[in-house]
Amino acid sequence: MARSVKLYDTTLRDGTQGEGVAFSMEDKVRIAQRLDTLGIHYIEGGWPGSNPKDLRFFRRIQDVPLKHARIAAFGATRRPGVSAEGDANLQALVEARTPVATIFGKSWDFHVTHALGTTLEENLAMIRDSVGFLRARFEEVIYDAEHFFDGFKADRDYALETLRAAEAAGAHCLVLCDTNGGALPHEIGAIVREVRRHVRTPLGIHVHNDTECAVANSLAAVLEGAGHVQGTINGFGERCGNANLCSIIPNLVLKLGIEAIPEPNLRELREVSRFVSELANRKPWSQQPYVGDSAFAHKAGMHVSAVLKHPETYEHIDPERVGNHRRVLVSELAGRSNILWKAAEYGLDLAKDTPETRRILEQLKELEDQGFLFEGAEASFELLMEKALGRYRPAFDLEALRVVVERRQGDHEPFSEATVRLKVKGVPEHTAAEGNGPVNALDHALRKALEEFYPSLREMTLVDYKVRILEETAGTAAKTRVLITSGDGEESWGTVGVSHNIIEASWQALVDSIEYKLKRDERRGLK
């Protein structure tokens, strides 16, 4: 039988210590459900003693049916000099009414005397009392040995004594924490091996990424016998983040053959990663191992041709096993085979080494010099190919556009209006529309002018609008790149615009988006 490891997710608690990470109570509930479906064993929901919002979460989650995961509430050992029963923090834990309680205690003598300001002996009593108190009130008690590795290096015997205190009081799992994230894998491995000689309680591992070794540190502990791994989705967490479960899980399951979540569930991994980024309102990390947009993206011409023949030549796993997919990037480094691949995807038949291929490559270089990037804007790239092939026919001719934003004293919100004058199929159209910003107004005016002629545009919505400032150091005169993602329920596509003027850049991307939709409908004979 394969070895197994329990996964303990702390995205909702330690993850929210990350810069720019915050979840509403409802977000936390949705994330917990998603983690449950993925097959995570424990979900740490928050610290009821430190944050009233967390207490509301624990109330709310009691009504949510979970298939698999157990909810844990987090807290600290009692304060020095009070009884466990009289400690408000421990009482708040009990009020959370979860099956699992996780508390941290100090392992590092320096922290006990200098941060906590108490004696080494009292700290041991605090651990014993608190674990004992919780043991009587929860199904399961997990003990987080904060700063364990630093503590072990500073005073090995005392650090081990703190573990034995938690063990004696009945903790179900002793989690060794590298709280400052400064340890390296060979140290983690050696210390876990040593600890196993001194305690019988199952060990866990909780590390941070300050040396960029959090994933390797977690694996080093597992290889030395730790059976419980703590981390967060996408590695969210304070400073450089916690250990990233999105990498640890596939490393355990696919590389080490250790049971963690059922292998088929791995296919949800990318989706879970995006979902959590979305709710945290954080841009996904594109290079993220396994689940990132770039994780299976190929740019070098030579690699591309090899990957087309045999994916295993440049891919360590089949991307679909983690719900990801292969991508071929269009860029100046691209050999012709990338262009061909993209062209083929869109039904354009470009033979190698023709004048058309060269023309497309030249235009690509010129536009990239201006700041265009077609990664993520495949629809604009397709229009570029059409233009280079002399096949492009515009859906309308612009005669003039104007955008006005106005605000007067006392106005709560500024007023935005756009007017557009254009010719569609020879017919002049002159429209005006409002919006809750200049680009939104422009979008409305343009649609107003076109929908009569192209009714299928009504199905189309703009699902994503991104702005990136190029040459950021040029202040408000900087160049702007706008990326728009549009969809019509069947498909979604990306377009790009670049200009010093954000209105102009948005206009370019808007027009490309509409042209692409019309061209695709035409190709399908929908007109």
Place this chain on the structure above:
Amino acid sequence: MARSVKLYDTTLRDGTQGEGVAFSMEDKVRIAQRLDTLGIHYIEGGWPGSNPKDLRFFRRIQDVPLKHARIAAFGATRRPGVSAEGDANLQALVEARTPVATIFGKSWDFHVTHALGTTLEENLAMIRDSVGFLRARFEEVIYDAEHFFDGFKADRDYALETLRAAEAAGAHCLVLCDTNGGALPHEIGAIVREVRRHVRTPLGIHVHNDTECAVANSLAAVLEGAGHVQGTINGFGERCGNANLCSIIPNLVLKLGIEAIPEPNLRELREVSRFVSELANRKPWSQQPYVGDSAFAHKAGMHVSAVLKHPETYEHIDPERVGNHRRVLVSELAGRSNILWKAAEYGLDLAKDTPETRRILEQLKELEDQGFLFEGAEASFELLMEKALGRYRPAFDLEALRVVVERRQGDHEPFSEATVRLKVKGVPEHTAAEGNGPVNALDHALRKALEEFYPSLREMTLVDYKVRILEETAGTAAKTRVLITSGDGEESWGTVGVSHNIIEASWQALVDSIEYKLKRDERRGLK
């Protein structure tokens, strides 16, 4: 004597395989100079055989004095069936006229027969011939054993044979590559240990980050005796990136006591990381270990109070050793001590638990709900504190503003104009100005109105302008957050604005930026 390791940077070659990474020729020269100053031993400049731009770089770099680093040109072994002398790729390498040549060859039998389409025997001859050919023409020849770890797992003996072929032909260093990035540290360690029993030539390591273990994998090889480490600044590179030198270097120097770059040079690390991100036009990775903005940022109230007393309680190293610094984040999780710290930084004396402290915390929460984030916008936060304390006096009163963007058929660029009507010190001002975009025009009109009254605004420039779309899925109706960094030669400061309307959000940040400048001048008695 301490062990030492040679650092081999391939940011300019393998790094540019990363999605969204591209450097101009002049960028490459500037980066090479920066790496030289940092103390990197080898700088791989490009692949002359695959990219004509790279050949220009090698010509240009010959006129650039380097203190320390040796430039390497990259290439492949000769093609099957031709002589080394007759191979265009190897000839291009020679033309690069660098002291060091690095070539890669195949170690994995599957790659030889399936990607290269030749015999195992011919591949060995290709390695021998190519290394021999270069050996006679370069001071130093480095052999990159592509896919070595996968090759070793597939056919151990053949993989070792390829290394012996390069060794016999005189390679100075055999670099074991995990090209697909799928290996884990314990495998790397075991395989390097085994390889050392079969070759005498010094070993190097080159890995990718597909399991999020690239840094740990590099260290595992060093701990088993590899004396040469390849990587890139910030881990730029194809898919999930190459091994990140910005983490490897401090891990070697500060954690393992291995000589790599002189310890004082480590203080340049953060600057080098930012410099390379800037030239690649990539947003810096804020959680990046050692050098990221968040690497020493503290959010949890309890951590903050401890760090203030004893930094080592929650910091694994002194941030200044790598040119970074401690930050305290303002957020809803912030205990009062964060606010006090920020307040103290700006000379505001807020005692704990006063009505003012509570008022600031409440306003903070409310604004964060709207999408404001004061991380990076300390000047806006200071104005918020002033407002909460009832001390704020506006520098002017806005009566109306209007921004117009217009484009007519045949115009190359749209026309942008802003008008502003306001009262300064009771005097009405009504100005208009153009700009190369709507926000730039607004900036000009506002300054025109104010500079007469506040001449010190002439010293102020907007050095950075960033736009972030919140709720990206709302399309063009999404909320916009604008972050502006301004400076006056002495100091720089950040301000923030949030609105559905990008013009309004920019206005808020512009106004805060001006108010902050005036307030600071006033405080210093400059008026």
